[in-house]
Amino acid sequence: xxxxxxxxxxxxxxxxxxxxxxxxxxxxxxxxxxxxxxxxxxxxxxxxxxxxxxxxxxxxxxxxxxxxxxxxxxxxxxxxxxxxxxxxxxxxxxxxxxxxxxxxxxxxxxxxxxxxxxxxxxxxxxxxxxxxxxxxxxxxxxxxxxxxxxxxxxxxxxxxxxxxxxxxxxxxxxxxxxxxxxxxxxxxxxxxxxxxxxxxxxxxxxxxxxxxxxxxxxxxxxxxxxxxxxxxxxxxxxxxxxxxxxxxxxxxxxxxxxxxxxxxxxxxxxxxxxxxxxxxxxxxxxxxxxxxxxxxxxxxxxxxxxxxxxxxxxxxxxxxxxxxxxxxxxxxxxxxxxxxxxxxxxxxxxxxxxxxxxxxxxxxxxxxxxxxxxxxxxxxxxxxxxxxxxxxxxxxxxxxxxxxxxxxxxx
Amino acid sequence: xxxxxxxxxxxxxxxxxxxxxxxxxxxxxxxxxxxxxxxxxxxxxxxxxxxxxxxxxxxxxxxxxxxxxxxxxxxxxxxxxxxxxxxxxxxxxxxxxxxxxxxxxxxxxxxxxxxxxxxxxxxxxxxxxxxxxxxxxxxxxxxxxxxxxxxxxxxxxxxxxxxxxxxxxxxxxxxxxxxxxxxxxxxxxxxxxxxxxxxxxxxxxxxxxxxxxxxxxxxxxxxxxxxxxxxxxxxxxxxxxxxxxxxxxxxxxxxxxxxxxxxxxxxxxxxxxxxxxxxxxxxxxxxxxxxxxxxxxxxxxxxxxxxxxxxxxxxxxxxxxxxxxxxxxxxxxxxxxxxxxxxxxxxxxxxxxxxxxxxxxxxxxxxxxxxxxxxxxxxxxxxxxxxxxxxxxxxxxxxxxxxxxxxxxxx
Numbered sequence: 001x002x003x004x005x006x007x008x009x010x011x012x013x014x015x016x017x018x019x020x021x022x023x024x025x026x027x028x029x030x031x032x033x034x035x036x037x038x039x040x041x042x043x044x045x046x047x048x049x050x051x052x053x054x055x056x057x058x059x060x061x062x063x064x065x066x067x068x069x070x071x072x073x074x075x076x077x078x079x080x081x082x083x084x085x086x087x088x089x090x091x092x093x094x095x096x097x098x099x100x101x102x103x104x105x106x107x108x109x110x111x112x113x114x115x116x117x118x119x120x121x122x123x124x125x126x127x128x129x130x131x132x133x134x135x136x137x138x139x140x141x142x143x144x145x146x147x148x149x150x151x152x153x154x155x156x157x158x159x160x161x162x163x164x165x166x167x168x169x170x171x172x173x174x175x176x177x178x179x180x181x182x183x184x185x186x187x188x189x190x191x192x193x194x195x196x197x198x199x200x201x202x203x204x205x206x207x208x209x210x211x212x213x214x215x216x217x218x219x220x221x222x223x224x225x226x227x228x229x230x231x232x233x234x235x236x237x238x239x240x241x242x243x244x245x246x247x248x249x250x251x252x253x254x255x256x257x258x259x260x261x262x263x264x265x266x267x268x269x270x271x272x273x274x275x276x277x278x279x280x281x282x283x284x285x286x287x288x289x290x291x292x293x294x295x296x297x298x299x300x301x302x303x304x305x306x307x308x309x310x311x312x313x314x315x316x317x318x319x320x321x322x323x324x325x326x327x328x329x330x331x332x333x334x335x336x337x338x339x340x341x342x343x344x345x346x347x348x349x350x351x352x353x354x355x356x357x358x359x360x361x362x363x364x365x366x367x368x369x370x371x372x373x374x375x376x377x378x379x380x381x382x383x384x385x386x387x388x389x390x391x392x393x394x395x396x397x398x399x400x401x402x403x404x405x406x407x408x409x410x411x
Numbered sequence: 412x413x414x415x416x417x418x419x420x421x422x423x424x425x426x427x428x429x430x431x432x433x434x435x436x437x438x439x440x441x442x443x444x445x446x447x448x449x450x451x452x453x454x455x456x457x458x459x460x461x462x463x464x465x466x467x468x469x470x471x472x473x474x475x476x477x478x479x480x481x482x483x484x485x486x487x488x489x490x491x492x493x494x495x496x497x498x499x500x501x502x503x504x505x506x507x508x509x510x511x512x513x514x515x516x517x518x519x520x521x522x523x524x525x526x527x528x529x530x531x532x533x534x535x536x537x538x539x540x541x542x543x544x545x546x547x548x549x550x551x552x553x554x555x556x557x558x559x560x561x562x563x564x565x566x567x568x569x570x571x572x573x574x575x576x577x578x579x580x581x582x583x584x585x586x587x588x589x590x591x592x593x594x595x596x597x598x599x600x601x602x603x604x605x606x607x608x609x610x611x612x613x614x615x616x617x618x619x620x621x622x623x624x625x626x627x628x629x630x631x632x633x634x635x636x637x638x639x640x641x642x643x644x645x646x647x648x649x650x651x652x653x654x655x656x657x658x659x660x661x662x663x664x665x666x667x668x669x670x671x672x673x674x675x676x677x678x679x680x681x682x683x684x685x686x687x688x689x690x691x692x693x694x695x696x697x698x699x700x701x702x703x704x705x706x707x708x709x710x711x712x713x714x715x716x717x718x719x720x721x722x723x724x725x726x727x728x729x730x731x732x733x734x735x736x737x738x739x740x741x742x743x744x745x746x747x748x749x750x751x752x753x754x755x756x757x758x759x760x761x762x763x764x765x766x767x768x769x770x771x772x773x774x775x776x777x778x779x780x781x782x783x784x785x786x787x788x789x790x791x792x793x794x795x796x797x798x799x800x801x802x803x804x805x806x807x808x809x810x811x812x813x814x815x816x817x818x819x820x821x822x
Contacts, residue, residue: 003607003637006576009519009669018477018675039474046472054465054683061457061653061687063450066429096507096655099677108420112523112545128676134523134545165417196414226414242472242682244507258420264429265539266510271653272465272683276472 008134013127016357017370020333023340024351033348034340035375035383040174040321042374044239044291050279057275064271066263068094068247072274075281076232076247082285083206085219091251093259094269098204098233098246102126105229105248106133108258109198110165116200117159118168119150121175121324121358121365123202126168138164139360144326144368147315148176150184157191166198166229167191169218172205175358175370176324177299177317179209185218192227198255199224204233204246205320207288210296213318215288225251234277236321237288243273295321298373298380305384306371309391323371324355328395332356332369338394345389348382419545424538427768428781431744434751435762444759445751446786446794451585451732453785455650455702461690468686475682477674479505479658483685486692487643487658493696494617496630504659504670505680509615509644512659513537516640517544519669520609521576527611528570529579530561532586532735532769532776534613537579549575550771555737555779558726559587561595568602577609577640578602580629583616586769586781587735588710588728590620596629603638609666610635615644615657616731618699621707624729626699636662645688647732648699654684706732709784709791716795717782720802734782735766739806743767743780749805756800759793 017039024034067073073089080087095101102125110116112134118126120139130137140159142148150156167188172179180188185201192199201218209215218228233246250256263269299317306314311328329335333354343349355368371387373380428450435445478484484500491498506512513536521527523545529537531550541548551570553559561567578599583590591599596612603610612629620626629639644657661667674680710728717725722739740746744765754760766779782798784791 003609003663005519005663005665005669006522006525008522009666012518012669012672012676014672015477015675041474043471045470051468051470051472054468057462057465059456059462060454061462061651063452063652066426096681097678103677107423107543108416111417111419114417125676125678128673132518132543132673132676198414240472241474242679244679244681252414252416254416255420258416258423261423261425262539262543264426265423265536265543266514267508267536268653268655270507270655270681270684272687273681276683 008131012131013124016124017353020336020340020351023337027340027349031347032344035348035350035379035386037371037373037375037383038351038353040236040372040374041241042236042239042321043376044294046240047238047279047283047287049282050238050240050276053275053279054272057272061271064268064274066268067092067260068269069274069278071278075278078281080219083215083217085217087219087249091249091256093248093256093263094274095246095248095263096269097235097244098202098231099125099129101231101233101246101248102200102202103129103132104259104262105200105231106130106135106166107262108255109200109229110135113163114165115161115163116166116168117164119148120360121148121355122168123170123174124357136163137360141361141364142176144313144315144324148173148178148324150180150188153187153191156188160191160195164195164197166200168200168202170202172209172319174205174320175322175355177320177322179213179318182216185221189218189221189224189227193224197227198229199227200229200231202231204231204236207237207292208295208321209319210292210299211318219249227252229255234280238280239291240276243276244270245273245277295373298377301377301380302371302373302384305381309388312391321373323373324358324368325371326368327391329367329391329398331366335391335394336369339390343390343393345386348386350383350386350390352387419542423542424535427535428764431747431751431762434748438751438760442758443755446759446761446790446797448782448784448786448794449762449764451647451783451785452652453647453650453732454787455705457651458649458690458694458698460693461649461651461687464686464690465683468683472682475679475685477679478503478671479680480685480689482689486689489692491630494626494628496628498630498660502660502662502667504667504674505685506657506659506674507680508646508655509613509642509657510536510540512642512644512657513611513613514540514543515659515670515673516611516642517541517546517577518673519666520611520640521546524574525576526572526574527577527579528575530559531771532559532766533579534581534585535768548771552772552775553587555724555726555735559584559589559735561591561598564598564602567599571602571606575606575608577611579611579613581613583620583730585616585731586733586766588731588733590624590729593627596632600629600632600635600638604635608638609640610638611640611642613642615642615647618648618703619706619732620730621703621710622729630660638663640666645691649691650702651687654687655681656684656688706784709788712788712791713782713784713795716792720799723802732784734784735769735779736782737779738802740778740802740809742777746802746805747780750801754801754804756797759797761794761797761801763798
């Protein structure tokens with residue numbers, strides 16, 4: 001007798017960022033070098049100040065308090081203080097990456113059958129956590145032509161329904177690289193306050209803002225303490241994705257109390273990560289400034305290089321380390337597969353993330369891909385050269401398949 | 412306007428193991444030494460073979476594959492092989508502790524509104540994960556007088572309903588220390604097969620079996636590959652609770668595939684933990700044998716000491732490192748509070764976990780506490796002396812309060 005798994009197990013979305021990984025593995029087995037622009041895994045070193053703390057770990061690697069060790073939570077609070085944000089220990093739960101903070105936030109904000117509004121395209125894994133929590137994601141579409149900025153309030157509010165319990169903003173945004181202006185964040189906060197909604201703000205790219213922008217946080221908003229729930233992570237800020245350490249921060253006591261009980265259920269956040277993470281106290285503001293400068297240089301390089309590829313459309317992103325690029329192809333996933341399965345330039349190819357999976361509205365994003373600038377400038381230059389070559393080869397092939405050399409697939 | 416959190420957030424259970432922690436902290440601030448018998452945090456050192464791997468971590472602490480690093484999964488498979496269990500890499504998902512394996516298993520086995528049957532008393536955090544997954548726990552009551560062994564099949568089946576999707580067995584059992592006999596496990600497996608249910612077996616105490624018993628696993632059952640889902644963890648086996656590393660193991664492909672998609676949603680299991688955990692390959696069978704011998708000695712000591720306290724009832728547990736003891740008190744939680752708030756012997760007191768929270772049936776377990784033998788024998792001896800003194804003092808106080816020196820609170 002074959003045993004049926006749950007419907008939610010069957011419907012759990014596969015990661016659109018990782019689902020082409022087997023094709024990349026095949027390419028590597030064929031000896032092809034693969035430039036990974038598909039995943040937000042930077043090549044920048046995790047600070048030595050963190051890694052060296054692992055040289056002396058306790059002899060018993062014991063449970064930590066469910067909300068995090070005193071040492072790590074104090075380091076986090078010191079970090080917020082350095083940004084002018086007043087956060088107390090009872091407003092913080094250390095979590096297993098930003099991922100767990102998102103899950104706890106969703107579970108605490110909404111019951112099964114509820115709805116969460118968010119701009120699309122959005123970080124695809126929100127879908128996974130919404131599926132676990134039994135929630136529907138209701139998108140507010142944003143467009144590359146507007147730099148993926150938010151529509152006016154009246155349009156934004158159209159996405160709300162009687163089932164809406166929260167809004168998610170990812171700021172700076174993954175996948176678009178958009179940094180919402182203060183008036184945009186204020187607008188969404190006011191919608192939340194007026195309509196009795198939580199505002200979950202995913203700020204894991206907080207420092208990565210360019211062109212003279214300063215790191216901002218929804219924790220600095222005045223008058224929205226009940227609404228605001230911030231998701232944080234050490235992954236991107238300290239190039240420490242693998243340690244899985246983040247935080248949930250809110251001044252809403254009932255919400256933090258519920259999240260703490262969830263945290264007790266899973267006992268502790270990762271302990272070795274907290275030992276390493278506490279090393280953030282040894283890093284001055286020059287650390288973040290240096291990292292931001294590095295990414296800004298990469299963004300500039302990639303922006304110029306992408307603009308130089310015929311019929312590719314991008315706006316210059318303001319933060320994070322992603323572009324959503326519109327390509328002259330019908331199906332971004334087919335193109336991404338082509339790059340991995342059929343194309344190589346001087347023995348190398350490139351992996352990008354098809355953007356369709358970042359949209360909830362069917363059909364949107366089919367001709368877009370997300371590109372992460374997580375390689376050094378030399379590799380990035382080489383990767384874009386491969387991308388440009390691959391795109392030309394793909395268009396030639398498609399054009400031939402469709403029976404005419406001049407047919408434009410996308411106007 | 413006060414913003415209401417979700418019903419599930421409000422109803423999320425607090426940990427009965429950790430909820431008295433503030434009282435223990437107060438006692439420590441008053442200068443009282445607290446022997447912690449409330450939580451399964453052993454004092455045994457995490458193996459050096461694991462800790463020393465942290466001396467050389469990569470410069471970039473990157474995401475690992477969602478199902479775990481090749482190195483760690485290979486180490487796990489080698490470990491299963493050493494027990495005669497054939498497990499392949501595509502049957503394993505490395506998880507953030509056994510905790511996450513439980514959550515993934517529940518989500519994949521049952522949809523919201525479903526029911527999971529399990530013997531009570533049970534590991535309290537199953538309640539937290541059931542609450543997250545929107546599931547009800549339906550208990551099969553087991554009794555101290557039977558050593559908390561399972562009832563006969565007919566009685567066991569009475570707990571099943573049309574909504575039942577899975578059975579959870581924790582074997583060796585937390586909190587009772589019971590090791591189910593092969594015929595008991597077989598009976599439950601047959602019930603699951605006959606009724607189309609998943610059998611989730613939590614084996615995180617697998618090695619800790621005494622009196623000559625051998626470590627066993629439901630993975631060795633023949634004919635139940637579709638049903639069996641094993642939850643595993645390094646926490647207890649290697650005294651590495653804080654690293655948060657475990658695994659979900661099943662030969663049911665659809666289930667593992669669903670769990671993998673959940674795992675992709677949260678990106679990776681903790682990376683530093685996997686580096687340390689891979690050190691298990693350096694530990695021969697003598698490691699587990701030594702740890703088991705140590706716990707067996709503690710069990711023997713504690714059993715004799717508890718039996719010597721008037722009116723305390725325990726059966727000798729067969730595995731894990733817990734006792735559920737029936738005490739001559741009406742309310743185990745009031746007694747546990749008394750120990751922390753009012754009692755000390757030679758400047759020390761003891762913390763135990765009230766057992767009521769380990770039962771789903773209201774009223775059961777009120778006069779029971781869970782005692783973990785996670786201290787060395789000298790401390791354990793001292794702790795039981797405090798427990799005995801505290802119990803006498805509490806009974807005297809209660810007896811006075813109730814107006815008669817001879818009144819027995821519990822027969």
